[in-house]
Amino acid sequence: MIEESSSPGSASSGAFPFSSTMASVECKRGLDLLAQLEQILEEDDLIDELGFVHPTQLAELNANSGFGLLDLSNEAQSADRAMREGTDGRSILYDETVFWNRDHKLAISTTELPLLVVAAKKLFFDSYKKYKFSKNPEHDLQDDVLRHSKSFLLICSDNGTAWNSRKLVISRNLCLSLVMDELRLSALILSYSPKSENSWSHRRWTIKQFHRACGDFSDVVAKESELVKRIEERTKMNYRAWNHHSWFVSYMTWRQNEFDWNHRLIQCYIGREALWVHRRFLSQFWLNHLSSDPHSIPDVADFLQKELELIISFLSSPEDEFDANRTQGQLAASYFFWVLKVLKYSFPNGPLVKPWRNLSGLGLFMELLESSSPRRILLWRSFLGRQSWDELFNSLD
Incomplete structure (x- = not known):
């Protein structure tokens, strides 16, 4: 009786190493895909549109771009990778079954989102913890927070901690380049999530920082008006967009x-x-x-x-x-x-x-x-x- 009852237990215990191995493989793949995503974002910093698509749609995008999967029999491509030319002519290494990047547009396969979310969340919170509790954070720590929070927000746009981490970094190092990066990031997120309350809120905060840093920003107001108009015309009942629009009316000149x-x-x-x-x-x-x-x-x-x-x-x-x-x-x-x-x-x-x-x-x-x-x-x-x-x-x- 004892031997019979222990038999299922031994089989069950034998499954744990297998599950652990699978989790380790998935974690490694998630971190690998996240590294590819962050490389794409760094190499093409003018991406203005993002979409999450089915793998079949991704294949169509690659086909329409004149790209096809390279011969996977080659050992160098056994991980389904392909070299792709970035918009600026630089080469970007990424898995073309997961990502598509061309003409400042980015598509991500929906099947890999869970792995990306877990990896992005882990790296972001690890880097933010180091930065937040460092008395004299080094430049590398700041860059890590900005890089990991950006990739995390692109797939989890309403995470308030990630947005606040970026506010903390910018408040400590207020400069025009960082402020413009924030405007581009929030605009990119709004391209696929136009009702993201945290994105709109962060955008208002960023515009205030721009006003503090530069004073005259009539050009920014004009571009902001164009952006919000496009979103409002696409989503007519978007309360958050109209609320934002009403807010920045006060920054306009009467001629605008x-x-x-x-x-x-x-x-x-x-x-x-x-x-x-x-x-x-x-x-x-x-x-x-x-x-x-x-x-x-x-x-x-x-x-x-x-x-x-x-x-x-x-x-x-x-x-x-x-x-x-x-x-x-x-x-x-x-x-x-x-x-x-x-x-x-x-x-x-x-x-x-x-x-x-x-x-x-x-x-x-x-x-x-x-x-x-x-x-x-x-x-x-x-x-x-x-x-x-x-x-x-x-x-x-």
């Missing part, structure tokens, strides 16, 4: 305002509240600029008239099957009353205490409100204030 672009999006994507909320931020920025100039009254009146004409155009849209035009009209009217209220506080003592005095089209505006959204009139009246509401519409009697 985006009313026309916002208008085009509103016309294309009917009933999207995020677009109207963003227009409020743009209007607030514009009115703050005008309120600082005592000679800007005609500009304010012209702005208000154009906004009213825009609102009327949306309220006049015919009803549709999904009620999207009605929603658009309600959002437009709410925006207009918000602008009127802001004007009251922007010019509390000037001739624009009653900014609607010379507006054309108020009668039509009220008729459209009564026909499209009669139940919301009391809400808008309460928001604007009874006295202001009466001054706005009683003059029409």
